[in-house]
Amino acid sequence: MTRSGLYGELAGYYDRTYHRKDYAKEARALLRIARRYGQRVPVSLLDVGCGTGRHLAEFRRELSVAGVDSSREMLAVARGRLGRGVRLVHGDMRRFSLGTTFDIVTCLFSAIAYMETRRDRDRAIANFYRHLRPGGVALVEGWIRSSRWQGTHGDLVTYEDREVRLARVTSSWREGDHSVVDFQFLIGEPGAPVRHFAERVRNPLIDTEEMLGSFRRAGFRAKVLLGGQYRTRGLYVGVRPIAS
Numbered sequence: 282m283t284r285s286g287l288y289g290e291l292a293g294y295y296d297r298t299y300h301r302k303d304y305a306k307e308a309r310a311l312l313r314i315a316r317r318y319g320q321r322v323p324v325s326l327l328d329v330g331c332g333t334g335r336h337l338a339e340f341r342r343e344l345s346v347a348g349v350d351s352s353r354e355m356l357a358v359a360r361g362r363l364g365r366g367v368r369l370v371h372g373d374m375r376r377f378s379l380g381t382t383f384d385i386v387t388c389l390f391s392a393i394a395y396m397e398t399r400r401d402r403d404r405a406i407a408n409f410y411r412h413l414r415p416g417g418v419a420l421v422e423g424w425i426r427s428s429r430w431q432g433t434h435g436d437l438v439t440y441e442d443r444e445v446r447l448a449r450v451t452s453s454w455r456e457g458d459h460s461v462v463d464f465q466f467l468i469g470e471p472g473a474p475v476r477h478f479a480e481r482v483r484n485p486l487i488d489t490e491e492m493l494g495s496f497r498r499a500g501f502r503a504k505v506l507l508g509g510q511y512r513t514r515g516l517y518v519g520v521r522p523i524a525s
């Protein structure tokens with residue numbers, strides 16, 4: 282299989298790169314929010330842009346779960362984590378069709394930022410709507426809000442275990458209505474030359490009203506939560522009305 286794009290290269294190292302991210306805590310908070318806003322008792326959840334399946338591994342403790350992602354390499358890691366019992370589908374968030382509906386649809390850690398245009402974003406969010414039962418709830422974690430992007434940024438992540446030494450350096454800046462994040466990875470594994478890969482990712486910077494517009498055009502009743510960890514990115518909560 283050929284590796285494609287950032288996530289193709291990164292898949293085997295993604296969990297190490299984000300080893301400090303507390304998926305269990307996030308999943309608990311997201312389920313509380315889904316139960317608070319949804320209008321049905323949730324028993325099923327679809328995670329779109331599920332990556333390596335770390336949120337799914339938490340959600341499955343309480344719900345029947347499925348995932349969609351456009352990276353086969355990320356899905357392969359998720360498959361290793363979740364086993365054959367979880368439906369994982371290769372697909373694009375704008376057009377996948379699972380032929381079934383869920384009580385909760387999530388799209389987390391800014392996977393929605395890969396929607397380049399308003400039309401793409403509208404298509405993705407309308408697709409989340411189609412995959413929800415009436416009364417079900419969509420939870421979408423946005424990308425950094427336009428008004429919160431200040432100047433240039435940069436960071437360094439390092440990680441080491443017996444098999445892998447990893448360093449990720451990022452620099453990011455704004456170009457008009459877009460953020461640009463320059464990723465450079467160095468990966469050392471025993472008995473192999475140090476690998477280097479790099480990717481520059483350009484994502485649109487939008488404000489909360491633009492994102493809420495996509496939800497409303499799809500038919501959702503929507504609001505954004507900006508507390509705690511969602512202060513800079515926003516967590517968009519869309520409820521599919523029962524009578525629609």
Ligand SMILES: C[S@@+](CC[C@H](N)C(=O)[O-])C[C@H]1O[C@@H](n2cnc3c(N)ncnc32)[C@H](O)[C@@H]1O
Nearest residue numbers: 288330331332350351352373374389390392395
């Ligand atoms: C930042 S990662 C987030 C992964 C996961 N949700 C998490 O919290 O760790 C973004 C994910 O979105 C996926 N992705 C990007 N564009 C996509 C698209 N058009 N349709 C579906 N998934 C997409 C990538 O392959 C990647 O796994």
